Amino acid sequence: MKELKILSPCGILGYGYPESSFLAGMEHHPDAIVVDAGSTDAGPHKLGAGVAIVSRQACKKDLEIMILNGLRAGIPVVIGSAGGSGGRVHVEWTWSIIREILQENGYEDKKVAVVWGDIPKEVVVQRLAEGKVTPLGMAVPELTAERLERTTAVVAQMGHEPIVKALETGADIILCGRAYDPSPFAAVAAFHGFNLAYGYHAGKILECAALCAEPGTTKDCMLGTIREDGFVVTPLSSERRCTCTSVAAHTFYEKDHPYLLHGPGIVLDLEQCTFTQMEDGRSVFVTGSRIHTTDPYYIKLEGAMQVAYRTFVVAGIRDPLLIGRLEEVEALVEKQVRNYYKELPQDSFLIHFLNYGIDGVMGKLEPRRDDLPHEVGVVFEVLADSQERANAICATVRSTFLHYGYEGRKSTAGNLAFPFAPSDVPFGPVYEFSVYHLMEVRDGCEMFPLEMRTGGDKE
Numbered sequence: 282m283k284e285l286k287i288l289s290p291c292g293i294l295g296y297g298y299p300e301s302s303f304l305a306g307m308e309h310h311p312d313a314i315v316v317d318a319g320s321t322d323a324g325p326h327k328l329g330a331g332v333a334i335v336s337r338q339a340c341k342k343d344l345e346i347m348i349l350n351g352l353r354a355g356i357p358v359v360i361g362s363a364g365g366s367g368g369r370v371h372v373e374w375t376w377s378i379i380r381e382i383l384q385e386n387g388y389e390d391k392k393v394a395v396v397w398g399d400i401p402k403e404v405v406v407q408r409l410a411e412g413k414v415t416p417l418g419m420a421v422p423e424l425t426a427e428r429l430e431r432t433t434a435v436v437a438q439m440g441h442e443p444i445v446k447a448l449e450t451g452a453d454i455i456l457c458g459r460a461y462d463p464s465p466f467a468a469v470a471a472f473h474g475f476n477l478a479y480g481y482h483a484g485k486i487l488e489c490a491a492l493c494a495e496p497g498t499t500k501d502c503m504l505g506t507i508r509e510d511g512f513v514v515t516p517l518s519s520e521r522r523c524t525c526t527s528v529a530a531h532t533f534y535e536k537d538h539p540y541l542l543h544g545p546g547i548v549l550d551l552e553q554c555t556f557t558q559m560e561d562g563r564s565v566f567v568t569g570s571r572i573h574t575t576d577p578y579y580i581k582l583e584g585a586m587q588v589a590y591r592t593f594v595v596a597g598i599r600d601p602l603l604i605g606r607l608e609e610v611e612a613l614v615e616k617q618v619r620n621y622y623k624e625l626p627q628d629s630f631l632i633h634f635l636n637y638g639i640d641g642v643m644g645k646l647e648p649r650r651d652d653l654p655h656e657v658g659v660v661f662e663v664l665a666d667s668q669e670r671a672n673a674i675c676a677t678v679r680s681t682f683l684h685y686g687y688e689g690r691k692s693t694a695g696n697l698a699f700p701f702a703p704s705d706v707p708f709g710p711v712y713e714f715s716v717y718h719l720m721e722v723r724d725g726c727e728m729f730p731l732e733m734r735t736g737g738d739k740e
Contacts, residue, residue, distance in 0.1 A: 294318035383736030392735055429584070479507050514528060593705075596700075
C-alpha cells in the first residue's frame with residue numbers, strides 16, 4: 282500500500298527534542314520533516330512586539346539537526362509560523378538562522394521558498410468596507426480604523442494551498458509565515474496526492490509532536506504515516522507509546538466542537554473516526570476522517586496593538602488573618618492608592634491582584650475559594666499609559682499594601698514577603714489582540730505570495 286511518512290521533531294521549533302529520537306525517525310526514511318514554530322497560546326505580545334517565542338540559540342540548535350539531516354536525505358524541511366507569530370520580522374529572524382546554518386555547512390546553493398503571511402492594512406480596510414471581515418467570536422472588539430492604525434502588524438493563517446505551491450518549486454527548505462498549525466503537514470499530503478482529510482487530521486496531531494503519547498510531551502519526535510485508508514502515529518522514543526485514548530484525546534485538544542475543526546477554507550469532520558491500537562502496542566491507526574470545503578473561503582487574521590505599560594510585584598503572605606480577608610484588604614489598598622492619585626484620570630491606569638493559592642488560576646470560577654491555605658502568593662500589577670506612571674503607581678500599591686493596617690492585625694512588621702530585590706519589575710509594553718477576525722478571500726493562495734531565496738544570499 283502506498284505510504285507517506287512525515288517526521289515531526291517537536292511541538293514548537295526551539296522547544297528541543299532528543300537527537301536520538303530524531304535519528305530513529307530518519308531510519309524510517311521519511312518523505313518530509315515538518316515542524317510548527319508558532320502559537321497564539323502566549324497571547325498577543327510576541328506578534329505585537331515583533332519578537333520570537335524561543336531564543337535564537339534554541340531555534341538554531343533545533344534547525345541545525347533538521348536541516349542537515351533533511352539535506353543529506355534529499356527531503357524537504359517545512360517550517361510553519363516562523364518565529365512564533367509568522368510576521369515578516371519573525372520570518373526574517375528565522376531566515377537569518379537558516380542562512381547561517383547553510384553557509385556554515387557549505388550549502389549556499391540550496392533553495393529556500395518563503396511563503397509570506399503578512400496582510401497589508403489597506404487590504405483589511407477595503408475588505409472591511411465590503412463587509413468581508415467578521416469578528417471571530419462575540420468577545421472580539423469592533424475593528425475600527427483607529428485600532429487598525431495602532432496595530433503593529435496583521436498576519437493571516439494560511440492553509441495548505443500556498444505551501445503546496447512552494448513544494449512544487451522543489452525547494453529544499455520551505456519557510457512559512459503564519460500558518461494554520463496542521464497546514465504544513467496537510468500540504469505534504471496534498472502534494473503527494475493523499476487524502477486531504479488524513480493530511481489535516483494527522484497534522485492536527487503531529488503539530489504537537491509527542492503530546493499525543495504517554496507520557497505526553499512537546500519535546501520529543503513523532504512519525505506520521507499517511508496511507509490511502511487512514512494514518513498511523515508512532516512515537517520515536519522507546520519511553521513513549523500511543524494509545525487509542527491518548528490519540529483520541531489529543532484530537533479533542535484546542536477545539537470548541539467535539540468533532541468539527543475549522544480551518545482556512547475547510548472544515549475537518551471527525552465524527553466517524555475510529556482509533557485502533559497497532560500490533561506493536563505503541564502506534565495507533567486512525568481512519569474515518571472527512572473534510573468539507575467552505576464557500577466562501579475564509580482566512581483568520583491576527584493583529585496586535587500596544588495598549589499600556591506594565592509593572593508588577595511578586596509577594597508572599599502567611600498571616601491567616603490577612604489571608605482570611607485578602608480581597609477586602611486589596612480593595613481598600615486600591616481605594617487608598619486611587620485617592621492618592623486622584624489628580625490622574627481614573628481610567629488611565631488599572632490595578633490587578635492575583636491571589637495564587639485562593640483563586641489565582643480560575644478567579645471567580647474557582648469552586649474552592651473558601652478553602653483558605655496557610656500561605657498565598659500574590660502578584661499585583663499596574664497597567665498605565667507610560668512606564669514611568671506604571672512604576673510610580675505600582676510602588677505606591679506595594680508600600681500601601683505592605684503596611685496596610687487592617688482590622689485584627691497583630692504585627693506591624695509588614696504584610697508582604699518579597700522573594701526578589703528590587704521587588705518592583707518594570708515589564709514594558711502590553712499588547713492586546715486588535716485583529717482577531719475572519720476575512721473572505723477568493724482562494725487559498727490570494728494573500729500568500731511566494732519568494733525564492735538561496736543559502737548564499739546576503740543580508
